[in-house]
Amino acid sequence: MNEIRFHNTLSNRLEALAPLHPGEVRIYTCGPTVYDFAHIGNFRTFVFQDILRRFLLSRGLRVMQVMNLTDVDDRIIQKAAEAGVSIREYTEKYIEAFLADMAALNLQAPEEIVRATDHVEDMVDLIERLKEKGLTYESEGSIYYRIAKFPEYGKLSKIDVGGMKAGARVDNDRYEKDDARDFALWKAPKPGEHFWETRIGPGRPGWHIECSAMAMKYLGETLDIHTGGVDLTFPHHENEIAQSEAATGHPFARMWMHAEHLIIEGEKMSKSLGNFFTxxxxxxxxxxxxxxxxxxxxxxxxxxxxxxxxxxxxxxxxxxxxxxxxxxxxxxxxxxxxxxxxxxxxxxxxxxxxxxxxxxxxxxxxxxxxxxxxxxxxxxxxxxxxxxxxxxxxxxxxxxxxxxxxxxxxxxxxxxxxVGFVPKKPRMNAEAVEALIEQRNVAKKRRDFKKSDEIRQQLADSGIILEDSKDGSVRWKYK
RNA sequence: GGCGCGGUACCCAAGUGGUAAGGGAGAGGUCUGCAAAACCUUUAUGCGUGGGUUCGAUUCCCACCCGCGCCUCCA
Missing domain, CATH: 1.10.730.10 (Isoleucyl-tRNA Synthetase; Domain 1)
Known part of the structure; x- marks a missing residue:
């Protein structure tokens, strides 16, 4: 059998797969943010991840795959507030929908599917480790990661961040940072917002920290493969590397695999273009x-x-x-x-x-x-x-x-x-189909082809395709 | 501008320094009462453009053009 080779974003070349623990491949997969139904583009990436794990399993390798569900972020907080429900209640619906969608597409469930909000403690631990190493600073109650302390920053995306100046861009978070490149590990609560009371103060986790904390908790400090969509390469995965490697001193993921995007009719999928499909x-x-x-x-x-x-x-x-x-x-x-x-x-x-x-x-x-x-x-x-x-x-x-x-x-x-999707019109049941086929057989024997063709057409209109075989038997299938 | 992916027949798409897989669609044919399914034949002297290296390039090198993505917490 051929050696397994995958493209590693880190080296930008094909590399032989060499799991750290022989016989077992440990994979972390960036899952969805459950603020809405996942769209077809998301599933392109999830199908890729499914093919990956299924292939490894077919080779007799053990797979330990962890997928996260991001169930706390700005959009979720806002939408839950609008709906007047808790974050938990709001995301529950979309998590269920996501799992059903996965099943519909025959996506195998990863060994662990984990929620960010169940791992706030682990994130706080990790932030404390970074804090002890002097890699963070606080500003207005939020905690930031100081990129300047991580010389290898940019090694995954090959982005030269040197040119990005503090204040040069509009800061979406509207928090004060020393350097535009720095990112939030922990966000101070805004009035009325849901927050966690923790050792590092009240607030909620930044986006990137959840993946580092959960990946390392379940897979160890160095994992074999980390996957996601290309858009996550920067800044998300770059930041995960910075956090994880600075905290542990070890490589975070040995191989990074990114799925290209799906476009619709040649155009980027977006809600404004109306080509956004779930x-x-x-x-x-x-x-x-x-x-x-x-x-x-x-x-x-x-x-x-x-x-x-x-x-x-x-x-x-x-x-x-x-x-x-x-x-x-x-x-x-x-x-x-x-x-x-x-x-x-x-x-x-x-x-x-x-x-x-x-x-x-x-x-x-x-x-x-x-x-x-x-x-x-x-x-x-x-x-x-x-x-x-x-x-x-x-x-x-x-x-x-x-x-x-x-x-x-x-x-x-x-x-x-x-998985709970009911078709608009129910299918003709098998007994009814067989009965019509029998009628048609009788007509055919009489060489009444007009009648037999009518019956076939009738079945075709109900989505049934007939196939006559040489020995006289008739196969049929739903269209 | 920086980083990355890509430009192969009507559509999707693989691929190699030695003369273009596969699927879909179309056309013709075989089979069939007719269909369906299946099979056969057929649809790129050419793989974005222009140079170069080579006995020979779609495949290597250089330049350029075009599409898309990221560089703004979008898979």
């Missing part, structure tokens, strides 16, 4: 979970992904092709015996699939390996060169791919129902 928006429009997951995983994570109506159609058709193939394998009858060539095709596909992923999660390459297999096996079937005993081998290959792709085995409607 998952539920897409489900309401009739998009299937498998379609969305496939589209998000089919473009390698370091490439910008253009999310368009056309690309959704293409993704849906691709998933359909794969599913049709599996159905054919399982339902069609083949002549007895086996064909050594088929075994080789399966071996090659499995090898290539894995090699693609090992090469910085090149999902496009891996998918091509699968489609090569699909085409070659279909051809062999059509030519009568595929035998009964070949089927289990190919089914096994497909079942080897799906723990990573996770788009083959689910029934989309069931999936949606399970």
């Amino acid at each position: 998952l539920r928006d897409l489900f309401m429009k009739g998009q299937k979970p498998s379609t969305i997951r496939y589209l998000l995983l089919s473009v390698p994570y370091r490439r910008q992904l253009n999310f368009t109506g056309d690309s959704l159609k293409q993704a849906e058709a691709s998933v359909e092709r794969l599913r049709n193939f599996v159905t054919r394998l399982k339902t069609e009858g083949f002549a007895a015996g086996s064909n050594a060539k088929i075994e080789k095709l399966a071996d090659k596909a499995e090898e290539d699939f894995d090699a693609g992923l090992a090469d910085d999660l090149n999902t496009a390459f891996s998918l091509a390996a699968i489609f090569d297999l699909v085409r070659e096996v279909n051809t062999a079937m059509d030519r009568g060169e595929f035998r009964q005993q070949d089927a289990p081998r190919i089914v096994a290959a497909m079942q080897k791919f799906d723990p990573i792709l996770a788009v083959l085995n689910d029934d989309d409607a069931d999936k949606l129902a399970k």
